[in-house]
Amino acid sequence: MSALLLEDPLTIKSPQSGKQEEDDVSFLLVDDNENLQVKDAADFINKLGCCTQQPVKVLSIFGNTGDGKSHTLNQMFFEGLEVFSTSPSQDSCTVGVWAAYNPTLSLVLLDTEGLLGATDKHNQRLRLLLKVLAVSDLVIYRTRAERLHNDMFQFLGNASKAYLKFFTPELKALSSRCGLEVTLSSLGPALIIFQETSRTDLLGHGSTVRGQAEADLLKRFHELGTPPEAFSSVQYVGTKTVIPPTDFSQLKETVKKQVTDTSTRSSRPLSHVFTALQSLSERFSGDIPEEQVHITSFFPDEYFTCSLRCLSCRSRCKNRMNHLKDSVPHQADGLCQFAHEYNNKVLICTQCYESGREMLVVPKTVASTDSPWMGLAKYAWSGYVLECRVCGIIYRSRQYWYGNRGPDGSIVRQEVRHVWSEDDSCSLDQHNAAQRVLDGVNSVIQSVNQYSSVPTRTATSWLTDRVAPPYWRPNAEVTKCHGCKKDFLPAERKHHCRACGEGFCHNCSNQTMPVPERGWGPSPVRVCKKCHSQGPVKGQQTVEDNGRTLLPRKVTEMAQSSLDMVSSVMDYPLGFVKEAARPNYWVSDQEISQCHECKKPFTPKMSRHHCRACGQGFCHMCSDVQRPVPSRGWHHPVRVCQGCHLKKGEL
Structure with missing residues (x-):
């Protein structure tokens, strides 16, 4: 790797213009003597000006001196503001590594020194390169040339060799620790080669084959014997600038896709980025020996593992990226904490659990073997049901007249589950239970209303005649009100006077008084206006009901009165309860x-x-x-x- 990075005379980066906002400036992260210029994680976060827990990715840029690396970062991420200092001359205006933060993409941007001719400080540049590559998720190689020169391929190929040589043990350990069944090369940063020309056609110009430019690049790498194996992907972006300014739109789009892609790497807190830099500074200081002694891990697991955290306990998923594509669910070390907001307590059938199966059961109003009507009736009578797909119904909350016990460990075992997204619902049935009960009540009312027409009225009249006292006029003979002589409508209800037994409409029989001579007493009962005006028959003996004449009718009236009361009381609560029962x-x-x-x-x-x-x-x-x-x-x-x-x- 004797020609890995070439030293050049450098000038110290000038301070930012006083006119620029204080937050819109970069700061020196690593100086030209490889010293880390931030004290701790808090200092690092403060200088970047972002939130402590804000997850970030890291983008670094390399290229020859004078090819416009700093200008590229300014145009792409800061709308042209000179956050990274630039110079109109061919001299480098960047010494060491400078950093800034882009809140739009949540990116930490690292601007590196320009690459020039031969140098005797090869080892120093190698160490700097390794530190930057180790923390980078995305690397841009910026070149302004009519042809892609061998120097670029040699630089990137040698960088790949160094990365794999010194980081392979770390990557293997991390892969084993996190259970990552992927090749080591897929764990490296993504590479974008950005070429700007003014006269020549871009790579892959005129080809109809998608990815032809990338194929040509890889072919060139292999022909020179410097395959970029450490990079997880290699992409080519070209722009032809005849008249300035440079068009960065395609590069912006490519970078945005790479940043939002979490198939290999996820975002991580800034504290992890600082920890990695600190470990790298300790490990790669002075000459780099051939054999490195393991000191500490500078690749945090968060670089390559799933980025999700449990919404309830904030534990991080320990599986690799994209594990859901392989049907591997989210997992975390340790138990979760119950949160009422997420209702993340689940019930597991104990019998199935002891036999090696995990069958979740949830409280339901209707068992799978019941129709909605029968299920509603059972729910009203014996409470909610727990039904296992294997064992069937294992519990009803009010199964016995007394002594009902909760579903303890002998029937179900309780667990608090991690909640990885808002869509996770550990017990959907519980969330809908109130609405299902309300649906059942509405179903009963609608069915009664639907069928309370002429056939039902006829059947009701027939049943009423069967339980009516002997002196009542049968419903079939009552076609008009005995008082006002108005014909009854098909759906209009007929009322009998308890004194004379004739049929009346509601207005003509809305009086009440005891009728002991007919066995109705001492409580007031419905009578017509004429009988009410005459009052009780004087001298008439009270008739004792022997249970065969009035008892059937009294029982029927009690049932009818209860139904009427429920129907009238339901009007207000149904509207009120409906909103409370509404699923979220x-x-x-x-x-x-x-x-x-x-x-x-x-x-x-x-x-x-x-x-x-x-x-x-x-x-x-x-x-x-x-x-x-x-x-x-x-x-x-x-x-x-x-x-x-x-x-x-x-x-």
């Missing part, structure tokens, strides 16, 4: 002014229906399909909109 992904009724599909405005008489899949509000015609939505916790057929019904594979 549903759009509130107050925010729904029109159908989400047909855009038809809702009127006071139109019902707003929620799709159980997307949670939007629809009219009846646009949400008249039913199907299970297990991804939202609805395991039985429920209302969905037409659009979600077509996405069958996603529900």
